[in-house]
Amino acid sequence: xxxxxxxxxxxxxxxxxxxxxxxxxxxxxxxxxxxxxxxxxxxxxxxxxxxxxxxxxxxxxxxxxxxxxxxxxxxxxxxxxxxxxxxxxxxxxxxxxxxxxxxxxxxxxxxxxxxxxxxxxxxxxxxxxxxxxxxxxxxxxxxxxxxxxxxxxxxxxxxxxxxxxxxxxxxxxxxxxxxxxxxxxxxxxxxxxxxxxxxxxxxxxxxxxxxxxxxxxxxxxxxxxxxxxxxxxxxxxxxxxxxxxxxxxxxxxxxxxxxxxxxxxxxxxxxxxxxxxxxxxxxxxxxxxxxxxxxxxxxxxxxxxxxxxxxxxxxxxxxxxxxxxxxxxxxxxxxxxxxxxxxxxxxxxxxxxxxxxxxxxxxxxxxxxxxxxxxxxxxxxxxxxxx
Numbered sequence: 441x442x443x444x445x446x447x448x449x450x451x452x453x454x455x456x457x458x459x460x461x462x463x464x465x466x467x468x469x470x471x472x473x474x475x476x477x478x479x480x481x482x483x484x485x486x487x488x489x490x491x492x493x494x495x496x497x498x499x500x501x502x503x504x505x506x507x508x509x510x511x512x513x514x515x516x517x518x519x520x521x522x523x524x525x526x527x528x529x530x531x532x533x534x535x536x537x538x539x540x541x542x543x544x545x546x547x548x549x550x551x552x553x554x555x556x557x558x559x560x561x562x563x564x565x566x567x568x569x570x571x572x573x574x575x576x577x578x579x580x581x582x583x584x585x586x587x588x589x590x591x592x593x594x595x596x597x598x599x600x601x602x603x604x605x606x607x608x609x610x611x612x613x614x615x616x617x618x619x620x621x622x623x624x625x626x627x628x629x630x631x632x633x634x635x636x637x638x639x640x641x642x643x644x645x646x647x648x649x650x651x652x653x654x655x656x657x658x659x660x661x662x663x664x665x666x667x668x669x670x671x672x673x674x675x676x677x678x679x680x681x682x683x684x685x686x687x688x689x690x691x692x693x694x695x696x697x698x699x700x701x702x703x704x705x706x707x708x709x710x711x712x713x714x715x716x717x718x719x720x721x722x723x724x725x726x727x728x729x730x731x732x733x734x735x736x737x738x739x740x741x742x743x744x745x746x747x748x749x750x751x752x753x754x755x756x757x758x759x760x761x762x763x764x765x766x767x768x769x770x771x772x773x774x775x776x777x778x779x780x781x782x783x784x785x786x787x788x789x790x791x792x793x794x795x796x797x798x799x800x801x802x803x804x805x806x807x808x809x810x811x812x813x814x815x816x817x818x819x820x821x822x823x824x825x826x827x
Contacts, residue, residue: 445503464788492556566599597652605634616668693796701782
């Protein structure tokens with residue numbers, strides 16, 4: 441790990457623990473995520489502390505994936521940490537995509553305000569199941585785009601669109617006659633209507649998760665990312681790093697939850713001794729240490745792979761499965777160790793448990809990743825057999 445990454449990571453950890461953790465009791469944390477007023481206030485604190493968007497350096501250079509891991513793990517030590525440091529989903533992944541693929545003009549218009557923490561974004565891909573739309577299978581996309589003069593006209597519905605309410609940029613995926621397309625859209629726009637913001641198990645992302653209707657949205661041709669039919673190729677650029685940064689942030693959250701559960705087990709007395717001295721409790725905490733370390737090593741391994749320049753699709757799938765399942769075990773044990781206290785809002789343990797359960801679905805559920813890996817096994821076998 442580089443000295444610059446460790447320096448940034450240490451400053452982020454100090455900031456999150458000392459400045460942001462006290463905000464965890466703030467009443468502006470709602471079931472649909474922290475309000476924009478709260479998000480803007482803690483971003484201002486991060487700006488003053490020099491840790492706003494810490495993975496993107498002066499001049500626009502990006503930390504390596506390996507360096508980013510060190511920083512984003514620390515940001516996750518509080519559910520509010522990624523929001524404060526401007527490294528939360530979906531903004532972090534969208535900034536990465538625009539940094540790699542957007543034109544200089546689009547970077548100036550959309551990326552730079554995001555890096556400064558002045559604009560939130562949303563990624564419009566998933567579609568309602570009742571419409572037969574795209575989910576884990578992006579080829580099922582129903583949203584259409586058609587040329588009309590020097591504009592594209594987009595129609596369709598989207599769902600689970602994180603942060604759409606209050607966002608200034610929407611990255612909208614639709615299909616033309618050529619295939620998938622990706623557009624950068626100014627928000628709000630009267631042609632994009634939020635039908636509702638859903639009540640979901642998680643509550644860490646500003647704006648919540650919305651169902652969206654798109655009715656004859658007109659987008660200038662200059663705001664298409666790349667060319668018509670190249671949308672899935674650009675989505676692949678974003679896919680593996682976004683899976684991995686989810687792992688990073690929630691590893692930080694589980695490290696903190698385990699700290700809280702360990703402290704509780706050492707202080708709480710039962711049957712004549714501290715809980716930690718009861719073998720069943722001590723073993724759970726020991727298993728947490730094992731899972732946390734394995735998750736950390738998987739993240740760093742996958743980050744190292746991505747830093748070679750490959751897409752790392754299989755490696756990120758393996759990491760997403762291993763880390764999300766391990767962290768679910770950790771969060772569950774933390775609740776169990778703390779008993780009744782673990783299901784209250786008195787600490788963040790209850791929220792971390794909810795967030796990790798949702799994480800097992802984000803960016804592809806475990807079963808889809810395993811299915812994809814099984815297909816790779818078959819392809820590799822057939823190739824080895826000369827078939």
